[in-house]
Amino acid sequence: MPVRYAQFCPVARALEVVGERWTLLVARELLLGPRRFTDLQAGLPGISTNMLSGRLRALEEAGLVARRALPPPAASTVYELTEAATGLAVVLAALADWGRDQLGPPRPDDEVNGAWLVLGMAVGRTVPPEASGRTWELRVDGGLPAGETFHVRSDGGHLRPQRGSAADPDAVLTLGTEALVALATGTLGPGADRAAALVTVTGDEASARHLLAALAGAPTPSADA
Amino acid sequence: MPVRYAQFCPVARALEVVGERWTLLVARELLLGPRRFTDLQAGLPGISTNMLSGRLRALEEAGLVARRALPPPAASTVYELTEAATGLAVVLAALADWGRDQLGPPRPDDEVNGAWLVLGMAVGRTVPPEASGRTWELRVDGGLPAGETFHVRSDGGHLRPQRGSAADPDAVLTLGTEALVALATGTLGPGADRAAALVTVTGDEASARHLLAALAGAPTPSADA
DNA sequence: CTGCATCCGCTTCGATACTG
DNA sequence: CAGTATCGAAGCGGATGCAG
Numbered sequence: 001m002p003v004r005y006a007q008f009c010p011v012a013r014a015l016e017v018v019g020e021r022w023t024l025l026v027a028r029e030l031l032l033g034p035r036r037f038t039d040l041q042a043g044l045p046g047i048s049t050n051m052l053s054g055r056l057r058a059l060e061e062a063g064l065v066a067r068r069a070l071p072p073p074a075a076s077t078v079y080e081l082t083e084a085a086t087g088l089a090v091v092l093a094a095l096a097d098w099g100r101d102q103l104g105p106p107r108p109d110d111e112v113n114g115a116w117l118v119l120g121m122a123v124g125r126t127v128p129p130e131a132s133g134r135t136w137e138l139r140v141d142g143g144l145p146a147g148e149t150f151h152v153r154s155d156g157g158h159l160r161p162q163r164g165s166a167a168d169p170d171a172v173l174t175l176g177t178e179a180l181v182a183l184a185t186g187t188l189g190p191g192a193d194r195a196a197a198l199v200t201v202t203g204d205e206a207s208a209r210h211l212l213a214a215l216a217g218a219p220t221p222s223a224d225a
Numbered sequence: 226m227p228v229r230y231a232q233f234c235p236v237a238r239a240l241e242v243v244g245e246r247w248t249l250l251v252a253r254e255l256l257l258g259p260r261r262f263t264d265l266q267a268g269l270p271g272i273s274t275n276m277l278s279g280r281l282r283a284l285e286e287a288g289l290v291a292r293r294a295l296p297p298p299a300a301s302t303v304y305e306l307t308e309a310a311t312g313l314a315v316v317l318a319a320l321a322d323w324g325r326d327q328l329g330p331p332r333p334d335d336e337v338n339g340a341w342l343v344l345g346m347a348v349g350r351t352v353p354p355e356a357s358g359r360t361w362e363l364r365v366d367g368g369l370p371a372g373e374t375f376h377v378r379s380d381g382g383h384l385r386p387q388r389g390s391a392a393d394p395d396a397v398l399t400l401g402t403e404a405l406v407a408l409a410t411g412t413l414g415p416g417a418d419r420a421a422a423l424v425t426v427t428g429d430e431a432s433a434r435h436l437l438a439a440l441a442g443a444p445t446p447s448a449d450a
Numbered sequence: 451c452t453g454c455a456t457c458c459g460c461t462t463c464g465a466t467a468c469t470g
Numbered sequence: 471c472a473g474t475a476t477c478g479a480a481g482c483g484g485a486t487g488c489a490g
């Protein structure tokens with residue numbers, strides 16, 4: 001246990017576990033679903049292999065990550081978050097909401113990744129009761145680069161984004177990277193109207209509008225009223 | 226700007242600003258009100274002076290902390306959070322709520338500090354509408370060690386803890402460190418009944434019960450219904 | 451006494467190379 | 471594909487020194 005603040009404080013304890021460099025970004029990658037070592041490396045540009053393996057081991061020892069062997073055909077290992085780690089979604093959501101104000105336009109050397117923005121917009125957000133229980137599919141740039149397709153489920157009004165396509169979505173939303181960036185940075189304003197112009201919707205348009213409003217909408221989960 | 230992830234991601238951007246060691250703990254100290262350099266050092270056991278001055282400068286450059294000169298009699302400087310940093314309360318609240326589960330009993334070398342626990346229990350929590358607009362005073366161990374007295378205001382049901390006593394509190398709650406620890410770790414259970422037995426209340430008991438329920442209560446801000 | 455800057459030993463981080 | 475091994479660089483912790 002490398003980092004110790006020696007303070008009996010919930011914040012300090014949390015930071016001892018997930019406060020080291022890269023750790024919360026590893027959690028971010030896993031929050032959208034299980035990933036293999038190489039997938040994680042691809043989603044964390046600049047991380048070195050020893051860092052990644054070290055962080056994964058630390059998270060495993062903390063009981064936040066479990067490794068699971070895939071069945072023979074794949075013959076590989078995936079890492080996934082445990083039940084104890086699902087509470088980190090709230091932390092990531094808070095950081096994402098606060099970080100949105102700090103984001104600004106993409107910097108020259110910034111990598112842009114649909115997964116990061118989809119997660120940042122969706123996790124922790126809520127939709128009104130009438131949109132509860134729905135499932136949406138999100139395709140960024142046509143969803144071509146194999147991994148730029150996501151789906152969002154609303155469990156009791158609470159949005160849960162994941163990688164991959166949805167089995168039977170209520171609506172499919174297709175949008176370009178620029179639209180995604182504009183949506184994520186809040187450049188479109190809180191309303192979903194201008195967003196709708198940049199997004200192609202197939203299926204139930206009303207529910208799609210609810211999703212867009214949530215994705216573009218108020219940072220704080222329940223502080224708009 | 227030492228740490229750069231080079232990712233166009235709100236979470237990564239947030240962590241570039243506040244993700245380094247000690248930074249969020251400095252914010253934690255300032256969230257309860259302005260502090261001088263030496264006060265901060267006392268509230269961050271183990272931090273070295275160069276670390277603290279470095280972090281304060283970084284936070285100042287990021288526009289999250291402002292230094293203000295006290296009037297001549299004191300002839301000193303205080304650091305305080307800016308408007309841009311108030312959003313960090315949500316991040317700290319999320320970390321505190323998640324960290325509570327990781328807290329367990331105090332470790333042998335852990336320092337215990339009333340401020341950390343009061344902040345961890347109060348920040349981000351809410352009280353029902355009938356307790357909105359109230360102010361409570363909290364005295365830990367009689368509030369004697371000069372700085373173990375706090376007050377909590379509910380702005381629209383949203384709790385805002387601060388250092389020092391309240392001007393005209395609706396109720397004054399006095400409790401020992403052990404009661405505070407039990408409350409903060411959730412050892413008392415979600416109800417405020419057993420908590421009330423360990424806390425001496427002066428003033429409006431009904432509102433005090435509301436506060437205790439919030440302090441001991443559900444981690445997630447709005448997920449109990 | 452407060453608010454730092456500087457120096458030093460140690461730990462962590464990052465990049466590359468290499469193995470099951 | 472999934473890591474471990476190695477090594478220079480950077481960050482960190484602690485002590486000391488010094489100006490306002």
